[in-house]
Amino acid sequence: MADAETQREAVLDALDNVAERLAEEKEYLTDLDSAIGDADHGANMERGFGKAAEKRDEFAEMEPNEVVKNVGTTLISNVGGASGPLYGGSIMFASQEFEDGITAETSVAFAEAYLDKVKDRGGAQVGAKTMVDALVPAVHTYKKSIEQDDLPPLEALAKAVDAAERGVAFTVPIKAMKGRASFLDWRSVGHQDPGATSTLFILEELLETAEEYLDGEVDRDARAEDAVGRDE
């Protein structure tokens, strides 16, 4: 396991990468949300993660799990809407899995705790056109890759990102059953879910960060066919 300082640096870099990515994608997320929601998802996510990233100095003295927890509470206070409790509350809750540090095993526990909290809080199952549609395949793939297929964490994360990407595509043709989009009934069909999309962006940035720290590179186009055995 990497030492606590390296873990904290990795968390802080991941935070920076996510904040930067969400700022870049602000308009895109807002466009998605204006089709089936209230057009604030881009601004909300940019603001929340931006505020968290601004606290880098404040976080610099904390244990890695404390940094993750404080990212959660910062999101709770700054994201707004349903995304505040869903992203912030779930990160805060899941951060306890990192109490003994960040490892392949604890990252699986974190991912599962996060998913459970999102499902519990939001009440959505797969197929409701929500972030759950990206999260469930991602978390299940990650867990299976680590625990059953014995893949290195980087490969597991790459597969999880692929799974999330397919989950995002799956939100397009289905009808929203949860959240504001559900008020649109059949008119929500054909639109990509903003929450699933921002979830994918976050996972992509986690992968990007993991590549730096775990000293590897995954070719996104090729990895779906050739993820297993790349290390051999």
Added chain:
Amino acid sequence: MIGLVVVSHSAKAAEGIAEVAAQMGGGNARIVPAGGDEDGIGTSPDRIRDGIEEADDGDGVVVLVDLGSAVMNAELAIEMAMDSEAVIADAPVLEGTLNAAVETTSAKATLDSVVERAEDARDYRKLN
């Protein structure tokens, strides 16, 4: 006395509901509005948590909510307000708050009885 927190996407709506319910409660009920967020329309877990702490005199708090994220933010606020016992009533926010306000002024009121009275409001018909 059981406290009440009124959560609405609109700060004005929460204040107005608290005002109407305070009158029903004979001016004795502990009712705290916690509506809106920093940008205006929305709900804020921080505001709701502050409301719960303000409304709680040790007997616990019932939270009345409007729609959508109000429910999630209220749940989160309850988790954050760890020193207070608080529960959400599954009731229409205005009618539920009125009912709850009346019940809180009863000497026998409990958290359960206030929630129950608030939830009675789900069945109210306005036209016969």
